[in-house]
Amino acid sequence: MLSKFWEDKETDMLDLLEKLVNIDSGTFNKAGVDQVGNVLASAYQALGFQVVVDQQTERGDHLIIVHPESQNPNILIIGHMDTVFPVGTAQNRPFSRDESFAYGPGIYDMKASLVMMLFAVKSLIEQGDESFKQIKIILNSDEEHGSIYSRKLIEREASDVKYALIVEPSDMTGQLITGRRGGGKFELHVTGRAAHSGEEPEKGRSAIGELAHKIIQLHALTDPNAGVHVNVGVVSGGTTSNTIAAHAKASIDVRMETLEQAMELERKIKQICSTTTIEGTTLVLQGGITRPPMIKNANSEHLLNIVQEEALQLGELLLDKKTGSGSDGNLTSAVRVATIDALGPRGGNAHTADEFLVIESMVPRTRLLANLIKRLGRE
Incomplete structure (x- = not known):
């Protein structure tokens, strides 16, 4: 049943991805980021989830998404709706694809991951697996500029969970990220x-x-x-x-x-x-x-082992690495939550006109996220 589900849903995933990519949502474009947020909020509400809007004046609104029957969820999943591209980019360079790759502003970093998150939840609901009640989701609007306006929200929501799953995209090797340098802006x-x-x-x-x-x-x-x-x-x-x-x-x-x-x-x-x-x-x-720096510790090592075990069940050997760039995983790791980053699909050339997504990586990473929610929801 599951394999049939994914065979049927890849087209739906790409349809939603095209819709999101064709909305300009640069960090300073509040209207565009909020438009992306409205599309995703409606999709989660249609699945029975509650969407709390953390309203912003200078940036797009952040979204906190939780099922109404959820009690003390132990999994936090974080994605961001903003890109680095100015208004007009989507019109000049809209979604396109060939047999293997898809292209467009923000498609890899990280609108494909936003689609992946939604369809992982859909798969759990269709299977009748209630582990989706163990998650809360944050979709923030300013990750590309340091999550300055969403930092307190992320730290607050991370304070009472056990695991943080960061769906930043993976590179062409598919490696996970367990360490990142810290950063600052002056x-x-x-x-x-x-x-x-x-x-x-x-x-x-x-x-x-x-x-x-x-x-x-x-x-x-x-x-x-x-x-x-x-x-x-x-x-x-x-x-x-x-x-x-x-x-x-x-x-x-x-x-x-x-x-x-x-x-x-x-x-x-x-x-x-x-x-x-x-x-x-x-x-x-x-x-x-x-x-702050994201530093690999014993809790993250334990979570990494779980992710690797679930990936092996799907036929993929996943390694981990440290990288110089930052993400919202820096924030969850700093408050001592076990954190794994780069759970999103593969691709490359982020922040450039040549940004691309490997289409065949969408479904495997979505299945991995769904299986992780099931596994971690039982712990």
């Missing part, structure tokens, strides 16, 4: 004093000049051997080439291996940005560590 705003660079440059105080000093100091914090990286990735400032810049801004990304490194890195960044080199300029630093 913005440095510099104020100087404008002046004509030809007539009276002595009256000016260059915000760009001050920022240049800070960039050198910040980049000097990078220690590749320790897994610490600081990158000033975006800079802006000034008005014209013959005007000494009164304003400048830098966006800073940081990565680290341990919580101790995160605390020390934040302290050093604040120290660097507390004093100026060019007299008459001022500095304002915003932001902080957004994701």
